[in-house]
Amino acid sequence: MKTANVSTSTGPSDRTREVPGPTNPLKILDSLAVVSTYRHGKEICGQGTLAENWFCVISGAARRYVIRLDGRRQIIDLLLPGDFFGFTASPVCDFGVEAVNDGTIVASYSRRRAELLADSDPHLAREIRQATFEALSRLQCQLLIVGRITALEKVGSFILEMASRLPRGHHNSVALPVSRYDIADYLSVSVETVSRSLTDLKHRGVIKLSGTRTVEIINKEALEDGESLACNSTQAGTRYRAVA
């Protein structure tokens, strides 16, 4: 079902330049960078294609996802400016990546050439390592969010994570870069539940919504510990048994 691979970078309306973007933290890789611009929903990296490139978001946002056998989509990473992706243990991509918004700019690097460059440049090797550690950290953070119990906690944690990764606006407003559907597939809950949780948080006075995608955090503590969000917070503490 997947079309041709992306490495041609001549996609519809995708521009390719040899000049690296402004927010790329790995200056050493700039000589290999191929920068492309994608529109809303455009495929950056196809599930099932050969993993021949590494990528870095310059501006905009991208979603890494997997389509399950039952047709459901699971987003397994939200990529924001500065985030690297495309790291795989196998030679094949077991995920797809799409641009979230129009004008998303992504730098791609030939994996083979990047690794050759890293072989002769320990500093670059360390920076690549750091980038993979950060990808690991993002995934771990998402696992902790998805692993939460109630949908209210999941949505609350999601807002907090976005707030920590995105630049803040006035007060504590956060501009969510994705739709409710994307949030739903990121948290693996239904769209309706995401919407209900947001209005619930709004009614509780924890957040304020100015426009559908701008969240203002009123009560950060309530979001942080999901306890105060529980209807009947019966102090379910005795869960962890310290082993001697």
Added chain:
Amino acid sequence: MKTANVSTSTGPSDRTREVPGPTNPLKILDSLAVVSTYRHGKEICGQGTLAENWFCVISGAARRYVIRLDGRRQIIDLLLPGDFFGFTASPVCDFGVEAVNDGTIVASYSRRRAELLADSDPHLAREIRQATFEALSRLQCQLLIVGRITALEKVGSFILEMASRLPRGHHNSVALPVSRYDIADYLSVSVETVSRSLTDLKHRGVIKLSGTRTVEIINKEALEDGESLACNSTQAGTRYRAVA
């Protein structure tokens, strides 16, 4: 290839030797390896401590986990022989690691010294990179399992993942290395639900239980696509969302 002929270190508490274990895939790191043996539940790496070491499981099993604010434990990685862990983006460990069984053998490497060694040895740098990619892959796999809908699917996927990572016994029997509690905290469901799901799968003829921790896979296809496990599997095809 997993012969644990290191039986000399069957000490009651944690013993430390300078001789690397037999299953270590990174021979180049052997010079830095400090091999220790842990008993059931012993802490290998403490949550909140400085992340000064990388580790590799030689034999046995270990669990990487996080304790939430509400006291719940979330297991974010199951480490089996050959698996590396301890990779962090920040200088502090945001997780803990414990040995699952008595006699779990783990090699530890000074991160500082390992990175210095990698600076002068591109081949080692590549192997470290590969190890982090595999950690990434494990985490991604777990996220896909935890993100499934029903508990039956989660438990089924867990069995399949263990089957693919553990050596098989007779027929298709898999010896689960962990307790029901560990499975529950890995899948973020309750222990009772794990138990119920297993007996359910047994009654459906999908698996057989010989002893509490030995699972024999009878119907692999039923485990793979969670569709046939749904109670009302009338037709779930309508969930396909047409991608623009």
Added chain:
DNA sequence: CGCCGCGTTGATGGCAGTCAATTTCAGTGG
């Protein structure tokens, strides 16, 4: 023997998925 950790089974209430209808909004063209 009593204790404790592990595992299983039962009963019950709450939360969330599903189906459905409605509203809002952005974009388009007349």
Added chain:
DNA sequence: CCACTGAAATTGACTGCCATCAACGCGGCG
């Protein structure tokens, strides 16, 4: 400027799964 259109977002009603509480069987161990 406005009507039209489709996607995004919200809200409601209902069913069902699962977390929780509780009890019990089992095996190891002091």
